[in-house]
Amino acid sequence: xxxxxxxxxxxxxxxxxxxxxxxxxxxxxxxxxxxxxxxxxxxxxxxxxxxxxxxxxxxxxxxxxxxxxxxxxxxxxxxxxxxxxxxxxxxxxxxxxxxxxxxxxxxxxxxxxxxxxxxxxxxxxxxxxxxxxxxxxxxxxxxxxxxxxxxxxxxxxxxxxxxxxxxxxxxxxxxxxxxxxxxxxxxxxxxxxxxxxxx
Numbered sequence: 540x541x542x543x544x545x546x547x548x549x550x551x552x553x554x555x556x557x558x559x560x561x562x563x564x565x566x567x568x569x570x571x572x573x574x575x576x577x578x579x580x581x582x583x584x585x586x587x588x589x590x591x592x593x594x595x596x597x598x599x600x601x602x603x604x605x606x607x608x609x610x611x612x613x614x615x616x617x618x619x620x621x622x623x624x625x626x627x628x629x630x631x632x633x634x635x636x637x638x639x640x641x642x643x644x645x646x647x648x649x650x651x652x653x654x655x656x657x658x659x660x661x662x663x664x665x666x667x668x669x670x671x672x673x674x675x676x677x678x679x680x681x682x683x684x685x686x687x688x689x690x691x692x693x694x695x696x697x698x699x700x701x702x703x704x705x706x707x708x709x710x711x712x713x714x715x716x717x718x719x720x721x722x723x724x725x726x727x728x729x730x731x732x733x734x735x736x737x738x
Contacts, residue, residue, distance in 0.1 A: 591724065593728070594678075598671075605662075605666070622641060685723075
């Protein structure tokens with residue numbers, strides 16, 4: 540089972556890449572002549588974290604870097620839950636002094652849990668931006684080259700279009716995701732030792 544904070548870091552990374560791919564389409568269109576005819580294509584940036592080898596390797600490295608802190612936070616969360624359960628189930632049995640002591644302990648643990656969670660999220664976001672920023676830039680440049688070579692004047696991100704309910708239907712033949720991923724991985728191979736991306 541994937542830990543929650545690690546998932547958050549990965550999801551944020553994926554969303555940032557998705558946003559980068561969308562931002563690229565405007566400059567590409569801006570260079571096209573007014574009224575220029577070209578193809579509309581679709582790409583699912585949601586698969587990048589699993590299928591772009593370079594991106595996947597960096598996300599996995601981030602997860603490894605933060606996993607000890609995530610486990611520590613999870614352990615702290617379990618202690619908070621155990622104290623809450625003790626108070627809930629034994630409040631009628633515990634002496635008033637013991638109940639007050641347990642409540643104080645719970646409040647301390649909750650404050651520490653919240654502080655550690657905020658620190659972890661802030662550090663995770665900083666690391667994500669630092670580690671994934673160069674790949675976002677490479678992906679943006681690659682989108683420009685890729686669309687120009689194929690005469691694509693508009694590239695729509697399926698992941699965001701479906702999530703925002705702005706896409707009613709599309710022809711699957713216009714989906715260039717797998718071709719884009721294959722071309723990117725060929726041009727920008729994953730670091731040595733990284734697991735091959737899932738296709």
